[in-house]
Amino acid sequence: MSQTLKQKPTTHGFAKAAIKELGWWRAHKFLFLRRLCQVCVFALFAISPFIATWAGVWLLKGNLSASELFGVVPLSDPLASLQVLMTGHLPELSLLLGAVIIALLYAVLGGRVFCSWVCPVNMVTDLASWLRRKMNLPRTTEMPRNLRYYLLALVLILPVLTGLTVWEWVNPVPVLYRAALFGAGSGLWILAAIFLLDMFISERAWCGHLCPTGALFGLIGKVSPVKVSAVNAKDCDNCMDCFVICPERQVLKPALKGKQPMITDSDCTQCGRCIDVCAQRVFQFQNRKNQNRIALKAENNQ
Amino acid sequence: MSTVNQSKFAAKGVNRRQFLATSAKATCAMGLLGMGLTAVAKQSSQLDPLAIRPPGALSEDDFLSACVRCGLCVEACPYDTLKLARWFEGAPTGTPYFTARNTPCEMCEDIPCVKACPSGSLNHELTDIDDSKMGIAVLTDEKNCLNFKGLRCDVCYRVCPLIDDAITLEMQHNARSGHHAMFLPKVNSDSCTGCGKCEHVCVLEEPAIKVLPTHIALGKTASHDTYINTEETTLEMLNKGLEL
Numbered sequence: 001m002s003q004t005l006k007q008k009p010t011t012h013g014f015a016k017a018a019i020k021e022l023g024w025w026r027a028h029k030f031l032f033l034r035r036l037c038q039v040c041v042f043a044l045f046a047i048s049p050f051i052a053t054w055a056g057v058w059l060l061k062g063n064l065s066a067s068e069l070f071g072v073v074p075l076s077d078p079l080a081s082l083q084v085l086m087t088g089h090l091p092e093l094s095l096l097l098g099a100v101i102i103a104l105l106y107a108v109l110g111g112r113v114f115c116s117w118v119c120p121v122n123m124v125t126d127l128a129s130w131l132r133r134k135m136n137l138p139r140t141t142e143m144p145r146n147l148r149y150y151l152l153a154l155v156l157i158l159p160v161l162t163g164l165t166v167w168e169w170v171n172p173v174p175v176l177y178r179a180a181l182f183g184a185g186s187g188l189w190i191l192a193a194i195f196l197l198d199m200f201i202s203e204r205a206w207c208g209h210l211c212p213t214g215a216l217f218g219l220i221g222k223v224s225p226v227k228v229s230a231v232n233a234k235d236c237d238n239c240m241d242c243f244v245i246c247p248e249r250q251v252l253k254p255a256l257k258g259k260q261p262m263i264t265d266s267d268c269t270q271c272g273r274c275i276d277v278c279a280q281r282v283f284q285f286q287n288r289k290n291q292n293r294i295a296l297k298a299e300n301n302q
Numbered sequence: 303m304s305t306v307n308q309s310k311f312a313a314k315g316v317n318r319r320q321f322l323a324t325s326a327k328a329t330c331a332m333g334l335l336g337m338g339l340t341a342v343a344k345q346s347s348q349l350d351p352l353a354i355r356p357p358g359a360l361s362e363d364d365f366l367s368a369c370v371r372c373g374l375c376v377e378a379c380p381y382d383t384l385k386l387a388r389w390f391e392g393a394p395t396g397t398p399y400f401t402a403r404n405t406p407c408e409m410c411e412d413i414p415c416v417k418a419c420p421s422g423s424l425n426h427e428l429t430d431i432d433d434s435k436m437g438i439a440v441l442t443d444e445k446n447c448l449n450f451k452g453l454r455c456d457v458c459y460r461v462c463p464l465i466d467d468a469i470t471l472e473m474q475h476n477a478r479s480g481h482h483a484m485f486l487p488k489v490n491s492d493s494c495t496g497c498g499k500c501e502h503v504c505v506l507e508e509p510a511i512k513v514l515p516t517h518i519a520l521g522k523t524a525s526h527d528t529y530i531n532t533e534e535t536t537l538e539m540l541n542k543g544l545e546l
């Protein structure tokens with residue numbers, strides 16, 4: 001089956017081969033699952049106040065900057081917490097504990113899992129890149145990918161110099177949550193700006209090159225055991241669909257063409273879209289330690 | 303072999319030069335960006351110097367360095383007093399504040415907003431709400447305050463949770479009628495918590511009494527001003543003199 005596909009030139013449109021080979025659902029599975037995840041996390045925050053008045057238990061309180069799970073477990077954004085520390089203010093233990101819990105969580109799940117499965121900005125930048133694809137906008141000159149680490153450094157140095165958590169004025173990541181949960185909709189202009197940047201100025205400009213939150217989660221994820229791996233790299237027929245869809249496409253080449261099939265680059269957001277769009281079933285989620293296929297519940301349902 | 307080395311070296315030189323150039327560019331860009339961001343942050347924190355913070359809030363600068371803008375205090379407040387600031391409105395974006403005229407602080411005994419704050423920007427050492435200093439009420443307009451007109455409005459006085467302590471009525475002869483008394487509301491800045499209940503209930507269209515942030519409401523003695531001490535010293539001397 002895959003033999004015939006291999007010969008076929010795949011010039012008849014993006015991911016058509018995958019949809020034909022795997023069916024529409026399987027060719028969009030991870031996209032659907034992570035959208036569901038993004039919406040569910042948000043919905044948990046949004047409906048918690050109502051559940052609280054009805055059942056007296058807060059599921060999730062706060063927003064992505066800092067929150068409380070079941071009213072006891074603190075969770076907080078490591079970047080925001082680091083910024084507070086850099087101003088010289090020693091926060092309550094719960095903030096630091098929350099940051100450690102979140103950092104550990106993503107160190108296990110994969111750092112940028114936050115980006116593709118939780119972060120609300122991801123929906124905006126994915127929309128921009130989808131429109132870009134639909135409208136056939138040309139690929140623009142690339143900014144250096146490591147710009148985000150410079151920005152991360154800047155975000156952490158500014159509090160030392162100014163005593164203010166400067167980045168939190170413009171950080172787009174909490175904006176959507178704040179807008180919807182606390183009615184602070186006027187911050188949405190930042191998301192609009194990012195959308196326009198990604199759409200018309202530079203492809204994947206924000207998440208792929210600039211966002212310091214993504215950069216920090218990338219660093220946290222360096223130790224993660226969960227990775228995407230090009231297990232069947234030999235079957236790759238160079239259709240380039242994964243390159244088209246991948247938000248961090250520089251991570252793909254070493255896996256497909258290099259010695260080691262595992263995508264160890266921490267820039268990978270583990271979105272699983274490369275698994276979705278590949279008719280040749282080249283990619284899989286894998287455990288770095290024993291290289292066993294991770295039995296993802298969703299995959300078992302198939 | 304030497305040529306290989308040469309080219310290798312040359313390539314390295316170019317790389318290093320490129321690297322330096324890129325780093326310089328990036329550093330400049332980040333420097334500019336940093337200045338821009340700082341300007342935005344400084345500007346908008348100065349934009350609304352009248353923001354009244356929740357109980358226990360650190361001084362404005364420290365508050366802005368500590369608050370992560372999570373809204374946990376907002377969700378903890380049972381009276382919907384607190385709001386997270388929107389852009390260019392009320393307070394620096396995302397930080398909690400309240401507008402006393404709309405919804406004052408009800409001064410909850412257990413201070414849930416402070417307990418909820420994970421960053422400590424609301425100081426957890428505040429355990430008695432009567433010690434809080436969200437601001438200081440100031441009778442800003444003696445002209446329109448009804449009590450100053452000789453009427454017995456008193457609503458600000460009567461609504462104050464610390465009645466006769468944070469706010470008192472000072473009886474004064476009414477020179478206008480000649481034989482009535484005037485009761486003038488007077489705020490005691492040592493006791494006033496800044497809850498804003500007085501501002502909330504003031505019957506005027508624009509309240510004559512307003513809660514201002516402490517750093518605006520209160521004056522401050524310069525460190526070289528010694529007359530207060532002089533007074534003390536004089537008293538001391540007099541006392542000593544009497545002792546002898």
Ligand code: SF4
Binds near residue numbers: 114121207
């Ligand atoms: S890179 Fe930043 S904005 Fe993009 S998805 Fe990740 S955290 Fe969100």
Ligand code: SF4
Binds near residue numbers: 228263271273274
């Ligand atoms: S390599 Fe695959 S999982 Fe990783 S970011 Fe790219 S498309 Fe997503």
Ligand code: SF4
Binds near residue numbers: 413414416
């Ligand atoms: S003391 Fe009570 S009413 Fe006042 S801000 Fe805190 S929670 Fe709200």
Ligand code: SF4
Binds near residue numbers: 374
């Ligand atoms: S709970 Fe504390 S950190 Fe969170 S918004 Fe309120 S004051 Fe800021």
Ligand code: SF4
Binds near residue numbers: 497
């Ligand atoms: S703000 Fe007004 S009501 Fe509140 S304590 Fe001060 S004087 Fe009393």
